[in-house]
Amino acid sequence: MSLLKFVAVSESSPSLQPIDVSLTPQERFEEYLQTRGLRQTSQRKTLVDQVFSHHDHFDADELIDRLPRRGDKNYVSSATVYRTLREFVDAGLLKSFQLEGRTVYEHDYGYPQHDHLYCTRCRKLFEFQSEALTKLRDEVGSEHGFRIAGHRMIIHGVCRECSKSRRKKRKQDLV
Amino acid sequence: MSLLKFVAVSESSPSLQPIDVSLTPQERFEEYLQTRGLRQTSQRKTLVDQVFSHHDHFDADELIDRLPRRGDKNYVSSATVYRTLREFVDAGLLKSFQLEGRTVYEHDYGYPQHDHLYCTRCRKLFEFQSEALTKLRDEVGSEHGFRIAGHRMIIHGVCRECSKSRRKKRKQDLV
């Protein structure tokens, strides 16, 4: 079994380096299903393929928008989308978290641990890695006698691009 | 105007030290209402009093449970509870964040900036302060050209108490 790199293509800002993994997400999910006596269905295939076709953050609604419509080939009902997203999380393929009320999903399998910067203007999520943060988290945890399972850190603010366009807009407003 | 300490009583674990503030939350809210031409009503009074009667984390439902029932004196409809909680956040009295789907509120006015440890077993939130975390956040932000507005960090794990009782339970299970 060859070690292959699962390439997560990111159309927007360059994200973090993918991790070498021995299975594609598709293969990993098949493995997950088999070990639990669950079935491989066309719907699950459609969803794995769509979700791992590119690297970004999304919610259930956005995913449904990208899938074939009712009546079209490979249509998947939204009930199944919700059910399958939960399976992806259970299988360790995806992580989910809450942001402004909505449930956001992102790749976990084949992707390094990281945290987020959230631009409240354009609502984009940016990723960053910080060993210092993890270390700090571990220290805080042991100070409080916590057995740590993980953490979630989101920095809120306005991104570089939005700061620029805001400045531009202001100048224009004066004209 | 005397400088007074708004004492946030915590029944459970000792929390952080309250900050000296010149107005009580009640007074602060009155000020907020007046500067916007909004009115002081019995419902708003009931809610400020209840919310700041002790220091803890709560959601809308828990707050409603602690208030008088329909038909009783000082009853407040849940629509008004939701509307007022949003005002408290706008007024800077409360902060809110999402945790496992629910919207959690906590004191902000008269209370220092802090982050949370969340025990996934007993579902309690513990608070901690870390200057290093804020510093790290600022560094990450400026590296990415972010104008930072704030952050939210939650460490997930199992607290000391729950780790103990888990051990106990296991021993008992063997009897």
Place this chain on the structure above:
DNA sequence: TTGTATGCAAATAATTTGCACCAAA
């Protein structure tokens, strides 16, 4: 065959909103 998976529609759950009536200022 046999039990899991799916689609559909109904059920939930947490909020929000429209509107007639109430009440601060």
Place this chain on the structure above:
DNA sequence: TTTGGTGCAAATTATTTGCATACAA
């Protein structure tokens, strides 16, 4: 008086669930 506030019930939104049917193993 005048305009914002409240309660109630209906509307929303996101998600889950019951159930009859379809299909993978």
